[in-house]
Amino acid sequence: MTTPIIRINQLDKSFGTLKVLDGLSFDVMPGEKLALIGPSGSGKTTILRILMTLETISGGHIEVCGEQLYHMQKGGTEVPANEAHLHHMRRHIGMVFQHFNLFPHKSVLDNVTLAPMLTKGEPKAKAEARAMELLDMVGLADKAKSMPSQLSGGQKQRVAIARALALQPRIMLFDEVTSALDPELVEEVLLVMKRLAAETDMTMLLVTHEMGFAHEFADRVLFFDKGRIVEQGPPDQIFRNPEHERTQTFLRKIIAAGHRV
């Protein structure tokens, strides 16, 4: 029996008086591919942002790779994590954003090599060799010298995936990575992610509105509503035979909106 790589226990998150996550608990096993689905405002993106330490939490505990993410031990008592602890924990986790967030002043290659050189002290030659491998994997080796502004949305997102992979995180978070793309560019990004899922044992959490892709990609699907998990299970179960009415209504609406399941 392996131990979970992520353990979320009684997690609360409020923005002011708005409760976004409400006593949320779930585990993720190493290598597991998880799809988080649900209506807007159900809290799924917030979970990824919390795991990436882009938000603070209001209550509860998160354990990542056997260590507390938002807490640390000090003199035998548990205290909120400081920046040094967060820095220590972040090396396990990488994230790809909806709007790519590439550095516009740096070339594609420099976007990918910046973090390995700065955070791991990798020599330029080594970082560049690895970056070229990754760019090759996402099919953009010929764009290494381009600036981000010269790329299409799909290409930008593939660079962003390569950039996140360069740090070799054990956990990858994908936050609606195709939502900002023109429909004809979605496929090239999904293809890269499918290959990644097939070829690595990385743990992946995916927030998406592409139900067809979630079905194909995920080992387990979590359906969220109002900051809670309504229903979870293997994709076939969630998409073909959802138990809860809330899930059924959501999927009906998605299908009516033209999405393939």
Add this chain to the structure above:
Amino acid sequence: MADWSGYLNLILQGALVTAQLTVYGSILALAAAFLAGLGRLSQWRAIRWLSTIYIEFFRGTSIYVQLFWAYFVLPFMGISLSPMAAGIMALGLNVGAYAAEVVRGAILSVPRDQYEATTALNLTRFQRMRHVILPQALPLMLPTFGNNAIELLKATAVVSLISLTDMTFQAQIVRAQTGNTLIPFAMILILYFAMALIISASMRLLERRMTRGLDGVR
């Protein structure tokens, strides 16, 4: 008729003093602007306060009064500055206070997205500022820095009040000795204008170089 070449030479000597004040004052202003501008964004409250006090004080009091303090009042506290040093200090700190807000504003205008990307890539605060935020904020600062430098150039005229022989001071001398008002004042008008043109042209050049490759981003 007076010996004009001698008088014109006097004004050119003054122009040199004005140029020196502008260059050294701008360097001090730039340093003060970055210290206070970054200081206002510091995570430490004491540094934020110090920066705010500096900025509000130097923006909120007259440059004349600041100059008089630097030259006439500081000696009572045991700090005696040469007229040149006092002039540079007053000009640099005064303009630096305005430019500090430019630094702060430009840094804040870099989108949140960029900060989040650096967190996801686990950069430290310093690395984030040095490699991601400042390179994007600098091109935004340049046009206003150009304005600030020209303001500083024109403000150098106040140092004639502490007997520094800058361009305006020399023009007054020439006027007093020759009784001619038009020629010396026309000459310094043209010289100030030429210096301002040099500043704006070099800022434009710098701006073009720094935004190379960034076209289409904003």
